[in-house]
Amino acid sequence: MAQMRSQGSYGMGAPNPFGGPSEDKSESSPLDAIREQTSKIEDMLDTVSEPVRPYLPAMGRFLIVVTFLEDALRIITQWKDQLLYLHDYRHIPNGITHLFLIVNVVAMITCSTLVIIRKHSVYAVGGLIGVVITQALGYGLIFDLNFFLRNLSVMGGLIMVLSDSWVRKTKAFAGLPQLEEKDRKMYFQLAGRVLLIFLFIGFVFSGEWSIGRIIVSLIGFVACVMVVVGFKAKFSATLLVVILSVFNLLVNNFWTLHEHHPHKDFAKYDFFQILSIVGGLLLLVNSGPGTLSIDEKKKVY
Secondary structure (H helix, E strand, C coil): CHHHHHHHHHCCCCCCCCCCCCCCCCCCCHHHHHHHHHHHHHHHHHHHHCCCHHHHHHHHHHHHHHHHHHHHHHHHHCHHHHHHHHHHHCCCCHHHHHHHHHHHHHHHHHHHHHHHHCCCHHHHHHHHHHHHHHHHHHCCCCCCHHHHHHHHHHHHHHHHHHHHHCCCCCCCCCCCCCCCHHHHHHHHHHHHHHHHCHHHHHHHCCCCCCHHHHHHHHHHHHHHHHHHHCCCHHHHHHHHHHHHHHHHHHHCCHHHCCCCCCCHHHHHHHHHHHHHHHHHHHHHHHHCCCCCCHHHHHHHC
16 A cells, blocks of 8 residues: 555656656566575475474484594594504604594594584584694694685584574673573574585685586585575575585595595595585574575565
C-alpha cells in the first residue's frame, strides 16, 4: 500500500510526461538474478541434505581434527625417523626431541578427542592451534608459503569449532568488559570464514596451470569471495566442499601409491589437511555465516 500511495502522490512508476525514459522497478540487477538462482539451488540442497543435517556438526568437528589424529599416528609409527630428522637436520638436542614429540602426540590426541565430544572446546582449540605453531617452528616450515596458507585454513576450521560450541559464561568478573555469547560468536565466525579460504589460495598459486585448473580456480575464487563477505555463504561453502573433495580424491590418492613411494607421505598429509578444511566448511554450511555477513544484513534491510 505504501508503494501505491507513493505512486499516486508523486507519480513514481508512471510514464515520464516529458517523453524521457521511465523508471522500471521490475527490472532486476545481475546480482538479483544470481541471488534468485542460488536461492533455488540452496532450497534444493536443503531438501537433499535434510536426512544428514542433524549429523553435520559432528561430521564437521571430526573432519577438522582428523589431520591431527593422522599426524599423531604418523609420529608414533615413524618415531625413529622423526627423532633422526629433528636431531640431524633441525639440530635439536636428543632429550628435547623426545619431549617435543611426546607433548605433540598427547596434545593432538587429547585435544582432538575433546573437540569431537564437545568438551572444553576453548582449551582444546587453543591446544591444537599451539600444536600447529610449535610444529611449524620445530620442523622449520614457518617460511613455507604453502604450509603456512594450509595451516591458516586449519586454524580457521578450529575457530569455527569454537564459535559453534561457545556457551555463555555463567560468571562475570567485576570491572572487566564482557562479550555476550552472540558477540563472541559473530566475530569468531567472521575470522573462521576468512581463514578457511587460504587453503584455496595456496591451491591457486601452486602446481602447473591448465585449462581445467584455471576454470576450477576461477569458480573457487568466486566462491571464496562469497564465503568471506557472507553472500550466499551456505551455497558457496557447499561448492567449495565439492571442489576440494573431488580434488582430494583425484590428486591426493595416497592409497594408490606403493609403500615406499617418495610422495606417499606428502599426499597423505595433504589429503587429511584438506579434510580438515572441508570439516570447517561443513560447520559453515550448518551454522551459516553469522551476523557479520551480507546474508544476515539482507534479513534486516
